[in-house]
Amino acid sequence: MYKKKEFEKRYLLIIAVVVIAILLVVLSVALKKDRDLSAPEKFIKDCGTFIIDIVSTPVNFIKEQIRESEDKNNVYEKYKELKEKEESYDSLQAENDNLKAEVEKLKKSLELNTVLSDSIFTNATVVNRNIDYWYDEITIDKGSKSGITKGMAVVNNSGLLGQITSVSNYYSTVKLLANENMSDKISVKISVGDQYVYGLISQYSSKNNTYTVEGISENIDIPKGAEVVTTGMGDTFPSGLLVGHVKRVTTDNFDLSKVAIVESSVDFDDIDYVSVLKRKDS
Amino acid sequence: MVPAVLIISFILDSIVSNFISLDSLFFPLFTLMALIIIYPYFNNNRQKYFGVCLVTGICYDLIYSNTIIIHGMLFLLIGFIITRLNLIISNNSINVGIMAIVCIVIYRFLAYGLLLITASTSFEWFSLLKSIYSSLILNIFYVILIYIITDKISRKFKIHRTN
Numbered sequence: 001m002y003k004k005k006e007f008e009k010r011y012l013l014i015i016a017v018v019v020i021a022i023l024l025v026v027l028s029v030a031l032k033k034d035r036d037l038s039a040p041e042k043f044i045k046d047c048g049t050f051i052i053d054i055v056s057t058p059v060n061f062i063k064e065q066i067r068e069s070e071d072k073n074n075v076y077e078k079y080k081e082l083k084e085k086e087e088s089y090d091s092l093q094a095e096n097d098n099l100k101a102e103v104e105k106l107k108k109s110l111e112l113n114t115v116l117s118d119s120i121f122t123n124a125t126v127v128n129r130n131i132d133y134w135y136d137e138i139t140i141d142k143g144s145k146s147g148i149t150k151g152m153a154v155v156n157n158s159g160l161l162g163q164i165t166s167v168s169n170y171y172s173t174v175k176l177l178a179n180e181n182m183s184d185k186i187s188v189k190i191s192v193g194d195q196y197v198y199g200l201i202s203q204y205s206s207k208n209n210t211y212t213v214e215g216i217s218e219n220i221d222i223p224k225g226a227e228v229v230t231t232g233m234g235d236t237f238p239s240g241l242l243v244g245h246v247k248r249v250t251t252d253n254f255d256l257s258k259v260a261i262v263e264s265s266v267d268f269d270d271i272d273y274v275s276v277l278k279r280k281d282s
Numbered sequence: 283m284v285p286a287v288l289i290i291s292f293i294l295d296s297i298v299s300n301f302i303s304l305d306s307l308f309f310p311l312f313t314l315m316a317l318i319i320i321y322p323y324f325n326n327n328r329q330k331y332f333g334v335c336l337v338t339g340i341c342y343d344l345i346y347s348n349t350i351i352i353h354g355m356l357f358l359l360i361g362f363i364i365t366r367l368n369l370i371i372s373n374n375s376i377n378v379g380i381m382a383i384v385c386i387v388i389y390r391f392l393a394y395g396l397l398l399i400t401a402s403t404s405f406e407w408f409s410l411l412k413s414i415y416s417s418l419i420l421n422i423f424y425v426i427l428i429y430i431i432t433d434k435i436s437r438k439f440k441i442h443r444t445n
Binding site for chain 2: 024026027029035037041044045048049051052055056059060063126128129130137165166173206207269
């Protein structure tokens with residue numbers, strides 16, 4: 001009798017361990033970031049998002065109208081701002097054309113097909129946003145049928161927004177850089193005069209809308225307001241995408257390297273239209 | 283009544299999230315709140331209720347979070363807790379608010395725990411606390427409002443439910 005009970009206890013323990021192990025494996029797979037959606041998943045996601053898209057249309061229309069009326073109130077200020085920009089536009093355009101021609105010449109002379117900044121744009125509209133605390137994502141209305149693939153960079157007119165993490169036939173999910181648990185470190189460079197200082201984005205603070213850029217080893221003074229752009233290193237983002245501007249510079253805990261607090265150029269609370277970038281070499 | 287509350291809450295989750303800021307104190311968890319409201323309409327048919335919780339969770343997974351069964355399991359567990367709570371406390375507008383608080387706290391703890399176990403996030407007490415308190419205000423308001431509306435409709439059309 002005693003032996004039988006002992007056997008049952010062991011038996012139960014083994015089952016419990018096996019069940020927990022299987023559960024952990026299932027959870028790891030379920031939460032895997034680079035998982036491709038299966039065909040049924042794609043179908044359900046497409047149908048569900050399509051319904052949400054239709055239902056949200058009147059709400060989005062009202063939102064658009066409110067924004068338009070707000071813009072109308074600021075027309076004069078916008079006019080002044082644009083007028084100032086217009087004065088420098090011609091010289092910037094000429095400089096841009098000149099640089100483009102120079103890049104093309106250099107590509108030819110070096111026999112390069114692409115450079116890190118080469119990219120193709122696809123425009124998309126935001127359908128919904130999931131800000132359930134740990135999944136800071138948006139869904140856009142372009143999917144694999146429009147040539148979108150996983151890993152593409154997503155920007156808006158203010159700068160870098162995030163990266164495509166999953167794709168169904170007609171919709172895609174974008175993981176925003178505003179995700180506070182951003183696990184993939186992004187390589188960036190800070191423009192200091194003619195030089196560039198390199199570092200890695202390690203953290204985002206939603207409270208201040210700032211990134212923390214770590215690993216800056218160069219002993220160069222970084223001015224406040226310096227532009228921070230992507231380097232194009234790694235497979236993720238093309239080069240030269242605006243990330244933000246330096247707010248302040250401190251040192252790390254060991255005083256070995258500098259840490260820059262960079263104010264994001266993007267307002268993550270207000271994203272309606274985005275562009276998906278495809279690197280020409282990808 | 284049950285499909286209407288679930289579908290409206292599910293879609294509202296998406297619409298409201300488009301309007302609120304990232305650092306907001308008003309994170310919507312309306313689908314979770316709908317699970318509290320719909321339970322009395324199952325008239326103690328728990329198996330059917332658990333089935334609805336599971337299906338809702340799986341839909342939430344597929345459409346909103348791109349995971350497979352995480353929310354399916356979480357919603358099932360929350361559904362179980364709701365059935366237990368309904369044995370202890372009666373159904374009225376104040377008690378649904380209390381149930382909402384319990385469900386949000388447990389849901390956040392479980393979701394955070396799962397992410398920690400699978401090393402999808404690093405442990406930070408503040409993140410966990412922030413996720414809890416930022417979800418309370420809007421969702422308690424929503425659950426009480428929906429309770430009052432469904433209560434009036436049920437009385438008017440004499441829809442049977444357990445109290």
